[in-house]
Amino acid sequence: MQQDTNNKTKPTPxxxxxxxxxxxxxxxxxxxxxxxxxxxxxxxxxALADQISPPKP
Incomplete structure (x- = not known):
């Protein structure tokens, strides 16, 4: 559906x-x-980094 842009009214404030x-x-x-x-x-x-990281001493 195409709108007629020539007859558009400006919006009110x-x-x-x-x-x-x-x-x-x-x-x-x-x-x-x-x-x-x-x-x-x-x-x-x-969580993923904790799973794949070597254990910390």
């Missing part, structure tokens, strides 16, 4: 603010997801 708020919320959600994923990967790598 309230619509624009709502859009920006949603975008920031989405970024926060992605940041939490990525941080969680990186923490899990770090824990997995530390």
């Amino acid at each position: 309230a619509e624009h603010a709502h859009s920006v708020t949603n975008a920031l919320r989405n970024l926060d959600t992605m940041e939490r997801y990525i941080t969680t994923m990186l923490c899990r990967m770090r824990a997995d790598l530390i």
Whole structure:
């Protein structure tokens, strides 16, 4: 489906603010997801390193 870009109306300030708020919320959600994923990967790598490292004296 193609949109007619010539007849688009500008968003109102309230619509624009709502859009920006949603975008920031989405970024926060992605940041939490990525941080969680990186923490899990770090824990997995530390566990793997502990398994394959020679014992410390």
